[in-house]
Amino acid sequence: MMRPEREPKLETRTYQATERSPEIDEAIKIFHQATGIGFYEPLPEEKQWSNYLDLTYAQKMRFSLVFDTAAEPHSRHGADPVHTYGAFPGLINAGGKAPVPTHKISAVTVAPSYRRRGILSKQITADLAYAQQAGFPMAALTASEATIYGRFGFEPATYQTRFTLK
Template sequence: MRPETPPQLETRTCQAAIRSPELDESIKLFHQATGIGFYEQLPEEPNWTHYLDLTYAQKMRFSLVFDQQAEPHSRHATYPVHTYGAFPGLLNAGGEAPVATHKISAVTVAPSYRRRGILSRQITADLAYAQQAAFPIAALTASEATIYGRYGFEPATYQSRFTLKCAHGVKLRVQVPGRVVDADPQHFGPGYAALAVRALEQTFGSVDSTEFDNGFALGRWDTWETLEKPKNLRFAAYYDDAGQLGGFATYKFG
């Protein structure tokens, strides 16, 4: 049995700034490889325009690590073995103004390339870049949070899911002032944008919305995995007694 050939790794880092056909192809490859790394369904071809637009809107800086010694018949002869993305954002850290934040996303390592220090080298280099770019803090969303503790991260918040049973209506303990209206998302964009800014300013620990978040809230697409348009989505907006928008929700009937 012959020994395994160690990988000869090459890192390519791109900045989604000025659009070009070459950069478009790199972005597409990056998202394809990320989807494979997360075991997700790959999007249909017409939706790739959305991925390109969103990536440029985020001003994403992303890296692809290739194995130059990969077998010709291997997926990694053309696809990267590691993906890593980051983009600028804002965080409400309790001060007078939001703090500039280095948002990390799309971190994957192919199963056969794990435990070789690929992520360690990449995240160390990226955090050094963030420090040089004067970001005071970095943040990421992780399904396996324990991995990142060694790099200085620790849990800040958790995602929760709940089911509200309202077959017989939702009974409130007190009468809520104001009104709830059935909203039209085509005319609700400016109001939602202002609401998102107020939510960031008033909610400790919150981060700013991306173009994807805005489109998701307004029903332009369902999930990041496919960016398909959701079906039968309803919209509701709450206005207080003064007529100011105070909340917004999307929902479906089951």
């Protein structure tokens, strides 16, 4: 993993997708593009953006983008975020009489050359404090690498396995 030769200057921008605006629409687009890159997925086609916008507003997603304002202008991170983080309110059936209000965390990425610098730790700690203050009794996280999040109190609830029968 290559690290930048200079110390990054990180700036976090957090948005709440509750009321539509051109500024938040643009931030949502940047968020989903960066998240797609972080998960090595193809970028959405232009005609799909309205679906991404509608879904993000419907979820009332609170999302953050972290930029390296000291990145070289010609580099990928001269304009693109080095970290994405999204969360939204929801419900989870935890086996009781009623679903439990849950702070659902998703779309967490950190660019490879920015990992192990505390970016995720700072973000998830602040977000979990936000969730607690907002009154959520539980937080849930979708993760492809679940072991990373154990230090924040998360543990696997389910596993995915694929197999083919002949």
